[in-house]
Amino acid sequence: MALSGLRSGEAPHAPGEAIFGVALERCETGIVILDAQARIVFWNRWMAGASGVPAAAALGRTLAEIFPQARLTRIGQAIGQALRSRQSSVLSRALNPSILPLQRQGGSPEPIEHQAFVKALEADGRLFCLIQIHDVTDAVHRERFLRRQASDLARLAEGLAASDKAQRAILEASPIGIAIVSADGIIRFANARLASLFLAGEDNIVGLPTEEFFTHPRNLLDSITRPVERMEVRFRRRDDSQLWAQVSAEPTEFEKAPAHLCWVYDISDHKKAERDLVSQRDRATEMVRARTEFLAMVSHEIRTPLNGIMGTLRMLEGSTLDAAQHSHLETIRYSGEALLAILNDVLDISKLEAGHIRLERQSFDLRLLIDNLVLLMAARADEKGLELRTEVDETMDWQVQADGGRIRQILLNLIGNAIKFTQEGTILVRLETIDAGETRARIRLSVIDSGIGIPRDAHEHLLTEFFQVDPAEARRLGGTGLGLAISKRIVEAMGGAIGVESMPGFGSTFWFTLSLERDTRRRQGAARPAAARRPPPLRPGNILLVEDNEINQKVALNLLHRDGHTVTVAVTGREAVELAASTRFDVVLMDIQLPEMDGVEATLAIRALPDPRRASVPVVALTANAMPGDARHYLENGMSDVLTKPIDPDRLSCAIARAVAGEAATDDRPGTHMRIDATMLDSLRGTIGSDKVDELIELFDTTSANTIEEIVAAAAMGQTEVCAALAHRMKGGALNLGLTSVSEAALKIESAIAENCGIATLKNLIAEFSEAYVGSLAMLRDAAGEPGTVAG
Amino acid sequence: MTSYFTPEEGDAFTEIFNIGAGKAALALSELLDAPIVFSVPFCVVLPLDEAVDYFRHRFGADICVVSQDFTGPFDGSALLMFHEASSLALAQAVLHSDEPVQAITELEREALTEIGNIILNACLSSFGDLLEREVATSLPRFLAGPSGAMLRGARGHEIVLVVKVDFSVEGREIEGYVTFVLNVDSVSTFRDAASRLLGRLH
Numbered sequence: 001m002a003l004s005g006l007r008s009g010e011a012p013h014a015p016g017e018a019i020f021g022v023a024l025e026r027c028e029t030g031i032v033i034l035d036a037q038a039r040i041v042f043w044n045r046w047m048a049g050a051s052g053v054p055a056a057a058a059l060g061r062t063l064a065e066i067f068p069q070a071r072l073t074r075i076g077q078a079i080g081q082a083l084r085s086r087q088s089s090v091l092s093r094a095l096n097p098s099i100l101p102l103q104r105q106g107g108s109p110e111p112i113e114h115q116a117f118v119k120a121l122e123a124d125g126r127l128f129c130l131i132q133i134h135d136v137t138d139a140v141h142r143e144r145f146l147r148r149q150a151s152d153l154a155r156l157a158e159g160l161a162a163s164d165k166a167q168r169a170i171l172e173a174s175p176i177g178i179a180i181v182s183a184d185g186i187i188r189f190a191n192a193r194l195a196s197l198f199l200a201g202e203d204n205i206v207g208l209p210t211e212e213f214f215t216h217p218r219n220l221l222d223s224i225t226r227p228v229e230r231m232e233v234r235f236r237r238r239d240d241s242q243l244w245a246q247v248s249a250e251p252t253e254f255e256k257a258p259a260h261l262c263w264v265y266d267i268s269d270h271k272k273a274e275r276d277l278v279s280q281r282d283r284a285t286e287m288v289r290a291r292t293e294f295l296a297m298v299s300h301e302i303r304t305p306l307n308g309i310m311g312t313l314r315m316l317e318g319s320t321l322d323a324a325q326h327s328h329l330e331t332i333r334y335s336g337e338a339l340l341a342i343l344n345d346v347l348d349i350s351k352l353e354a355g356h357i358r359l360e361r362q363s364f365d366l367r368l369l370i371d372n373l374v375l376l377m378a379a380r381a382d383e384k385g386l387e388l389r390t391e392v393d394e395t396m397d398w399q400v401q402a403d404g405g406r407i408r409q410i411l412l413n414l415i416g417n418a419i420k421f422t423q424e425g426t427i428l429v430r431l432e433t434i435d436a437g438e439t440r441a442r443i444r445l446s447v448i449d450s451g452i453g454i455p456r457d458a459h460e461h462l463l464t465e466f467f468q469v470d471p472a473e474a475r476r477l478g479g480t481g482l483g484l485a486i487s488k489r490i491v492e493a494m495g496g497a498i499g500v501e502s503m504p505g506f507g508s509t510f511w512f513t514l515s516l517e518r519d520t521r522r523r524q525g526a527a528r529p530a531a532a533r534r535p536p537p538l539r540p541g542n543i544l545l546v547e548d549n550e551i552n553q554k555v556a557l558n559l560l561h562r563d564g565h566t567v568t569v570a571v572t573g574r575e576a577v578e579l580a581a582s583t584r585f586d587v588v589l590m591d592i593q594l595p596e597m598d599g600v601e602a603t604l605a606i607r608a609l610p611d612p613r614r615a616s617v618p619v620v621a622l623t624a625n626a627m628p629g630d631a632r633h634y635l636e637n638g639m640s641d642v643l644t645k646p647i648d649p650d651r652l653s654c655a656i657a658r659a660v661a662g663e664a665a666t667d668d669r670p671g672t673h674m675r676i677d678a679t680m681l682d683s684l685r686g687t688i689g690s691d692k693v694d695e696l697i698e699l700f701d702t703t704s705a706n707t708i709e710e711i712v713a714a715a716a717m718g719q720t721e722v723c724a725a726l727a728h729r730m731k732g733g734a735l736n737l738g739l740t741s742v743s744e745a746a747l748k749i750e751s752a753i754a755e756n757c758g759i760a761t762l763k764n765l766i767a768e769f770s771e772a773y774v775g776s777l778a779m780l781r782d783a784a785g786e787p788g789t790v791a792g
Numbered sequence: 793m794t795s796y797f798t799p800e801e802g803d804a805f806t807e808i809f810n811i812g813a814g815k816a817a818l819a820l821s822e823l824l825d826a827p828i829v830f831s832v833p834f835c836v837v838l839p840l841d842e843a844v845d846y847f848r849h850r851f852g853a854d855i856c857v858v859s860q861d862f863t864g865p866f867d868g869s870a871l872l873m874f875h876e877a878s879s880l881a882l883a884q885a886v887l888h889s890d891e892p893v894q895a896i897t898e899l900e901r902e903a904l905t906e907i908g909n910i911i912l913n914a915c916l917s918s919f920g921d922l923l924e925r926e927v928a929t930s931l932p933r934f935l936a937g938p939s940g941a942m943l944r945g946a947r948g949h950e951i952v953l954v955v956k957v958d959f960s961v962e963g964r965e966i967e968g969y970v971t972f973v974l975n976v977d978s979v980s981t982f983r984d985a986a987s988r989l990l991g992r993l994h
Contacts, residue, residue: 074823077819081913081917084926085917085920085926085927086864086926086928086929087913087916087917087927087928087929088909088913088928088929088930088931088932089906089909089910089913089931090902090905090931090932091906092902092903092905092906093902094887094899094900094902094903094906095823095824095886095902095903095906095907096823096906117931119930119931120928139898143897143898143899
């Protein structure tokens with residue numbers, strides 16, 4: 001390419017070459033050509049425009065001459081390298097803010113961003129330097145804009161990352177486990193808490209199937225179609241321990257697929273507390289049940305000897321006695337009955353506590369029941385010079401269906417208390433209707449006295465067990481303090497309410513309300529519970545007595561003979577069935593616990609006899625089993641009536657009369673337990689004085705508490721002989737104070753050891769013994785103040 | 793330093809490159825208005841295949857290259873080679889950027905090209921000066937890709953003179969390599985340059 005001799009703006013010598021010159025002149029790139037001395041030999045139109053220097057002014061001068069103000073070091077070096085050693089250079093706008101001072105011409109001058117290429121050029125044996133200037137202004141602007149955008153984006157991203165970090169920190173610090181679980185049950189996101197809840201130590205829970213943590217092989221989330229709130233779920237942790245958690249979940253989206261957002265809150269501690277409470281409750285319930293059973297057992301144990309005592313007493317009454325002997329006999333009988341009453345209370349309250357109360361349903365006239373009761377209690381009121389009267393809503397038909405025995409028991413208790421705590425005036429028993437419908441009536445029964453009254457702050461305690469307003473006064477008047485508590489439980493069991501209104505000095509009103517079913521069928525002539533006390537005239541009958549215990553046999557025989565009955569005795573159930581099959585009896589008196597075949601089985605066998613007259617003989621159960629279900633059980637198994645031991649002659653006569661008359665059983669009043677022998681205490685009191693007796697009781701308590709501990713310790717160490725010796729000592733002390741059940745329990749220990757019983761048996765006996773001791777002593781203290789206790 | 797050159801000649805090359813690097817450093821410091829120091833700890837001559845292996849192990853991934861062809865007493869290609877991360881660090885240093893440079897864009901490419909151009913020109917001219925001959929260079933190209941392809945694609949194609957160049961720019965230490973891909977005929981000229989330097993020293 002021959003460039004020599006070219007002049008800017010001049011036509012080339014040859015048309016073929018001319019076009020190149022025009023092209024260089026007009027191209028949109030700056031073209032500068034320097035000669036070997038760096039003088040400008042070509043300066044195209046673009047350069048003229050960008051520099052403001054026309055070609056005419058540029059030619060023949062150096063760049064430094066054209067731009068005296070500019071710093072041209074870099075391009076100078078490049079030109080030097082090109083001309084001196086033919087090296088090529090690139091000059092970038094990146095490192096060179098301005099290579100040449102060039103400006104875009106127009107409205108407002110604007111610097112031209114440019115880059116330069118500098119290289120040597122040889123033509124016609126002469127050396128030149130070619131400088132190309134590229135305008136990159138638009139590209140630079142575009143790039144600056146893009147860079148600004150990128151930088152904004154980066155800042156935005158950084159901001160997002162920071163806020164994401166903050167959110168993440170909140171998630172991580174949360175005490176609630178948070179997870180996102182996809183529809184296939186895989187954990188897609190989890191915070192640290194979730195991992196620590198489920199994994200116990202490991203940290204990567206993401207990616208695991210939730211199934212691993214369910215106690216049942218199912219996916220809880222399968223069933224979630226709506227948000228779940230605080231569902232309690234039991235999970236299995238990685239270490240197989242249990243996790244109770246409250247789970248909330250709601251559908252969400254994760255990575256554009258359906259998922260669940262779950263919150264998991266650890267409630268294991270709450271659950272444990274809950275379980276502890278339940279097990280505590282169960283233990284408490286179990287203890288109550290055990291106590292009730294224990295009482296039933298003691299009842300059985302006490303009833304047998306008491307049966308003997310009371311029966312023999314009845315026999316003695318019929319014999320010739322002098323006045324003093326008769327008086328002693330009265331005391332014994334009175335004490336025995338009092339003892340029975342106390343045992344009734346104790347057994348009652350324990351049954352009620354254990355929730356074993358069973359309400360009977362009989363049809364009776366409530367008004368008649370009250371009248372009879374008042375008649376019965378009038379004698380005691382009379383003794384104190386009190387007036388006992390009734391006030392009954394006459395407009396009502398009082399034939400109702402309810403547990404008359406229980407209502408009678410409550411009234412008896414309330415009237416008894418009223419008599420006890422009233423010195424003068426009147427006791428009024430009031431029966432009112434609150435409202436009466438066709439089939440039911442709500443009624444209120446009140447016992448209003450003019451007695452000592454009760455301080456207000458004592459009212460709420462009055463209906464709890466063993467509470468007595470003034471223990472000293474109560475000792476003087478006697479009573480266990482159980483009566484009102486029993487009444488309260490019974491009333492509540494019947495769906496009613498009980499309460500007291502009283503002011504010291506102005507008497508008390510004890511009331512209870514009941515909703516009773518009205519018996520609209522027919523009125524009956526008399527209410528049996530009250531009338532049952534008086535034996536009707538009896539025709540002598542032919543009686544089969546089934547009883548294996550000789551003493552009981554003898555007592556019963558005497559009572560029956562006294563009434564003129566003919567008696568055949570059987571000692572086993574089987575014998576009884578054989579006799580009943582062969583002989584016609586008016587009544588069978590059947591003990592329950594019999595050898596070979598028990599009373600219930602024997603009765604069923606009798607009922608199955610082929611001869612209908614033989615099979616339908618009335619069978620009256622004689623039982624020391626006083627538990628509430630027992631009587632029902634016997635009646636359901638073909639027995640006609642149930643009598644509890646010790647046998648009350650009047651009740652026996654009534655039962656026989658009823659049986660002969662073909663009446664249904666009504667008397668299933670359970671018996672009671674007896675722990676202490678009040679007569680012993682009384683005679684002791686007579687001999688050494690009441691104060692000394694109290695002292696003795698305290699002394700006995702102190703020393704015995706130690707003795708019991710020693711017995712337990714000795715048993716634990718297997719020192720059975722020591723155990724026996726201690727029990728023997730205890731037995732003597734207990735007998736002296738009339739603690740029959742304690743001395744019996746001690747005797748049992750002694751004999752058991754003598755018979756080489758096992759340690760397990762011994763432990764049971766010791767437990768029995770301690771129980772008897774604690775119970776008896778509580779009663780002893782109650783009874784210590786007054787001879788002859790009567791149920792409160 | 794294989795059989796092409798004696799250890800003494802190798803030392804001479806190292807020295808020659810140090811002279812060139814010194815020139816380049818001066819030029820760059822002026823341009824960037826910041827001190828730039830180059831050092832050439834060693835150089836080594838390898839047949840092409842060995843050089844390809846060497847850089848494959850050295851860089852692994854893609855590299856950035858500023859390449860210039862040269863002609864004169866010897867012909868071939870000169871390549872300034874950087875690991876991509878190093879090239880980014882260098883660009884950041886020379887562009888006075890506050891933020892780390894994430895990718896080679898046009899601006900970085902231009903800056904790196906000019907720097908490579910200055911360095912390669914300086915190194916080649918130091919040979920030219922010794923031989924009292926001109927070593928003409930082409931305009932530089934900026935390339936990115938596997939080192940092997942760069943070397944094999946270079947002009948000359950037989951012997952590779954590898955010169956380790958360490959940069960210290962704005963407190964950053966950046967590692968790079970200047971390589972000359974030569975043909976066998978160029979070796980004697982190189983040796984001539986070395987002996988001239990040695991002769992001057994002795």
